[in-house]
Amino acid sequence: MNLGNRQLISVNNTRIDGCMGKNMGEEIDISKIRNTLRQALDEKRFTHTIAVCDASVMLAEKFGADKEKAYLAALLHDCARGLDTGHQLMYCAKNNIELDDYMKNDINPVHALISADMAKQQFGINDKEILDAIYRHAVGCADMTLLDKIIFVADMIEPNRKGKDADKARKAAAQNLDKAIFPAMRMKAYYLQGKPMHPDSIKMLRRISKWKALK
Ligand SMILES: [Fe+2]
Numbered sequence: 482m483n484l485g486n487r488q489l490i491s492v493n494n495t496r497i498d499g500c501m502g503k504n505m506g507e508e509i510d511i512s513k514i515r516n517t518l519r520q521a522l523d524e525k526r527f528t529h530t531i532a533v534c535d536a537s538v539m540l541a542e543k544f545g546a547d548k549e550k551a552y553l554a555a556l557l558h559d560c561a562r563g564l565d566t567g568h569q570l571m572y573c574a575k576n577n578i579e580l581d582d583y584m585k586n587d588i589n590p591v592h593a594l595i596s597a598d599m600a601k602q603q604f605g606i607n608d609k610e611i612l613d614a615i616y617r618h619a620v621g622c623a624d625m626t627l628l629d630k631i632i633f634v635a636d637m638i639e640p641n642r643k644g645k646d647a648d649k650a651r652k653a654a655a656q657n658l659d660k661a662i663f664p665a666m667r668m669k670a671y672y673l674q675g676k677p678m679h680p681d682s683i684k685m686l687r688r689i690s691k692w693k694a695l696k
């Protein structure tokens with residue numbers, strides 16, 4: 482796994498620290514990323530980010546995914562949230578990020594595309610699984626990988642998330658990630674106030690419903 486060329490310094494979170502050595506060791510500077518994010522994001526968003534890291538590592542442990550990848554994907558999943566709408570659109574134009582028709586009319590999920598791009602360009606992440614999980618965390622996609630699902634769900638079950646669907650997603654995630662996707666998706670779609678979800682979200686829910694029906 483190529484995660485860049487920088488030296489790992491250290492990570493404050495001891496649980497994460499304990500799982501750093503396996504396959505990223507000298508390759509990525511987690512402290513530097515965290516410090517950059519602390520500057521770039523407001524306090525609430527930074528607190529959310531760190532909480533998503535913890536939730537993602539917990540889910541990775543539970544469901545047998547790579548904990549380092551889960552941590553990095555979570556750490557960077559919202560790294561573009563510090564940009565306002567105008568800067569997000571400028572970033573997309575400058576970096577050839579194509580928006581589909583849906584996203585041309587709804588800026589909210591665009592931060593996931595930009596975050597994936599920034600993870601690569603600015604933070605030196607080259608691992609496709611990590612970049613995909615960041616890219617897909619807002620609306621999902623038809624073929625969600627285990628890592629995609631972990632980030633998607635962790636985003637909604639971290640302890641700062643409150644409400645009925647957060648509780649449902651937390652309860653479901655203790656058993657079955659697919660089951661947790663449904664309340665997690667409802668939460669991600671709150672802001673739509675009944676407007677249709679992104680077509681990729683609909684495909685994701687259909688696919689997971691089919692799997693559930695087969696089990
Ligand atoms: Fe996000």
Ligand SMILES: [Fe+2]
Pocket residue numbers: 529533558559636
């Ligand atoms: Fe998030």
